[in-house]
Amino acid sequence: MTNYNNSSNPEFLNNYLVHVKIVKLLAERTIEEYYTDIRLFLRFVYENNHNTGKPLEEIDIREMSVAELRKISISDIYNFIFYTSDERRNKDRARYRKISSLRSFFKYLEKVAHLIDENPTKDLDVPVPKASLPKFLSLNESLRLLETADSADSKRDYCIITLFLNCGMRLSELVGININDIDFYENRLKVLGKRSKERMVYLNSACVDALNKYLDIRRNNPKAADEPALFISNQNHRISKRRVQQIVEDTLTKAGLDGKGITTHKLRHTAATLMYQYGDADVLTLKELLGHASISTTEIYTHLNDENVRNAIESNPLSNIKSDKPGAKK
Missing domain, CATH: 1.10.443.10 (Intergrase catalytic core)
Known part of the structure; x- marks a missing residue:
């Protein structure tokens, strides 16, 4: 179950998790997936800004500031998507889910929390993965x-x-x-x-x-x-x-x-x-x-x-x- 007051998260991330739970009424599993994707992205950005040399899973983002959020550009997001494809070997559907997570997060930061003036995902152009036919019994x-x-x-x-x-x-x-x-x-x-x-x-x-x-x-x-x-x-x-x-x-x-x-x-x-x-x-x-x-x-x-x-x-x-x-x- 997602921890909505996790001391290892910056405050704006915890507030987002509460928002999608209470206001958006997203399912627990969806919130967990969004949280995993957004946390990985924030660690990716933090590492690019601070060069800690640590694996992304070990990077502490508690001190990440709103000022850093405001500097995030569409290029950062494209670089992150390339990283998930090239180094983490994410397939199309996994990458597309990460994009959906980031769109939800930055829309919240701009429209609800008013922490950023410009949404970097607004013009994000990524092809939608082809839907596969569901498996079923005859x-x-x-x-x-x-x-x-x-x-x-x-x-x-x-x-x-x-x-x-x-x-x-x-x-x-x-x-x-x-x-x-x-x-x-x-x-x-x-x-x-x-x-x-x-x-x-x-x-x-x-x-x-x-x-x-x-x-x-x-x-x-x-x-x-x-x-x-x-x-x-x-x-x-x-x-x-x-x-x-x-x-x-x-x-x-x-x-x-x-x-x-x-x-x-x-x-x-x-x-x-x-x-x-x-x-x-x-x-x-x-x-x-x-x-x-x-x-x-x-x-x-x-x-x-x-x-x-x-x-x-x-x-x-x-x-x-x-x-x-x-x-x-x-």
Whole structure:
């Protein structure tokens, strides 16, 4: 967890961390990534200014002044990006994340904290890395995963897999579900998404059945009577994210689906892909269902469909039949 009052940071960095946590409501993981990127950049700048000769990880930036911030130029940022590429061997996506972190930081310094007059990232021109298609399970693989979870005789674990594959929810959303978030009259449940945004997830018959069978066991556990969480651990407390990840990993392994790079988040991709390919869900519907802030995030699933069309063409049994005759004259 990020330390928002870290004595090894200059005050302006700690204040930024509080801002993105309290005002911007960024996820803890995102804040941690931003913090790592910005701290590395400040150490890079400090070393260039003071020539300490130390590795960047050992440089103390506590005494870095606002005056030094004001001297940072776009050239410093380009030099930093070159350093991350040339010496740290960062790939495109990692470098692009660092740029996003710095843009957020300097925008705060200029517009919110008013510590600098000019934002050096304003004219930063860096190509956006090409988005890769998300990994997902096929329909048959999804069925195999469900069958494997069912054969394990754990109603909790089966219910977890069922919700992931049918609802497309995030790991944090699933772990955060409370029993009183479920509305069986309307067959829906409330989840808390990114930036603490609530949304309703509708439940199909498979989800309702899995929830009812799990809750029959859950309610007969007197030791968990006061625990509001839907999914609980063997210690009768809210299940952890890591434990859910282990359940998914173990089930994938038993189903013979390990080694494919599938995670809890890839099960979310699987749910969205199946709904787009086999259901009547259009992109706007998927956007609401998945809780995406921007439709551009959801449009990745239309590209998946394009790939399926290409694969269908390539798999045509006539695709390798070519004429043996030389080209005819016009």
